[in-house]
Amino acid sequence: MLRISDISKTFVTGCSHKTIFDQLSLTVAKGDFITIIGSNGAGKSTLLNLIDGNTYSDSGSILLGKNDITHVKAYKRAKKISRVFQDPALGTSPNMTVIENLSMADHKHKAFRLKCGVEKKKIEFYKLKLKDLGLGLEHQLDTKVKLLSGGQRQALALIMATLVKPQLLLLDEHTAALDPKTSQKILELTSEIVEKHRIPTLMVTHNMNDALSYGNRLIMLDQGDIIIDVKESEKTSLTPEVLIEQFKQNRNSISDRLLFN
Numbered sequence: 001m002l003r004i005s006d007i008s009k010t011f012v013t014g015c016s017h018k019t020i021f022d023q024l025s026l027t028v029a030k031g032d033f034i035t036i037i038g039s040n041g042a043g044k045s046t047l048l049n050l051i052d053g054n055t056y057s058d059s060g061s062i063l064l065g066k067n068d069i070t071h072v073k074a075y076k077r078a079k080k081i082s083r084v085f086q087d088p089a090l091g092t093s094p095n096m097t098v099i100e101n102l103s104m105a106d107h108k109h110k111a112f113r114l115k116c117g118v119e120k121k122k123i124e125f126y127k128l129k130l131k132d133l134g135l136g137l138e139h140q141l142d143t144k145v146k147l148l149s150g151g152q153r154q155a156l157a158l159i160m161a162t163l164v165k166p167q168l169l170l171l172d173e174h175t176a177a178l179d180p181k182t183s184q185k186i187l188e189l190t191s192e193i194v195e196k197h198r199i200p201t202l203m204v205t206h207n208m209n210d211a212l213s214y215g216n217r218l219i220m221l222d223q224g225d226i227i228i229d230v231k232e233s234e235k236t237s238l239t240p241e242v243l244i245e246q247f248k249q250n251r252n253s254i255s256d257r258l259l260f261n
């Protein structure tokens with residue numbers, strides 16, 4: 001479980017200040033697969049950055065399970081929190097082979113020396129994992145990752161992010177750079193992995209249909225506020241058109257609230 005309580009974040013650049021979050025709270029339950037939508041600059045990536053320690057909040061707290069991780073460094077959080085980015089180069093090592101990448105992800109919690117090679121008994125296990133993807137990666141164990149297609153790399157990044165079950169999975173527009181068919185394939189894989197292993201997940205996307213089709217909960221961010229938060233039953237009856245309508249209504253009410261405060 002993740003509990004974000006009253007976090008605030010202001011970026012200071014030179015003489016200018018920009019407040020992204022002002023006392024934002026969000027609880028992610030054990031079985032939650034939350035899709036996050038919102039316009040450009042709404043704070044979606046910053047939220048993920050605050051969670052995985054790429055940036056720190058000015059106030060408030062973040063609990064992962066029973067641990068207060070508010071001030072824990074990113075590299076330590078990475079043992080518990082996995083993130084897949086839009087750019088596959090950020091989740092994989094391009095100059096290493098498929099099997100070396102998998103082995104590295106598998107040893108996330110342990111000291112790792114590549115020169116010892118990959119344990120033979122593990123090779124079959126990795127092959128099975130790759131075969132499940134249906135992208136032929138099981139035949140490319142010794143291929144350098146930079147030579148794979150975008151879809152293959154994102155699928156590999158996803159497998160690497162979940163090979164050792166994380167306490168939380170963050171997906172930051174992880175299919176945005178893929179063609180529609182490959183994007184759907186990776187999203188289906190994502191959903192399968194997340195549901196099979198019951199990994200609490202936050203997925204940022206700009207695609208409303210994907211946000212509605214996947215996960216059990218949807219939140220919409222607007223100027224650092226959660227203006228829509230719908231659970232499974234309500235979510236299944238929504239359409240992108242209704243969502244946009246709700247966005248307009250909620251956005252207005254927030255402006256009104258600010259106006260009259």
Ligand SMILES: Nc1ncnc2c1ncn2[C@@H]1O[C@H](COP(=O)(O)OP(=O)(O)OP(=O)(O)O)[C@@H](O)[C@H]1O
Pocket residue numbers: 011012013018020038039040041042043044045046047
């Ligand atoms: N390190 C930083 N320094 C200064 N401003 C930042 C920094 N990181 C983000 N911002 C600003 O915070 C705001 C929110 O950015 P963020 O990337 O979280 O938005 P987003 O919702 O992910 O947008 P998009 O959909 O375009 O990716 C933006 O105005 C951005 O310029």
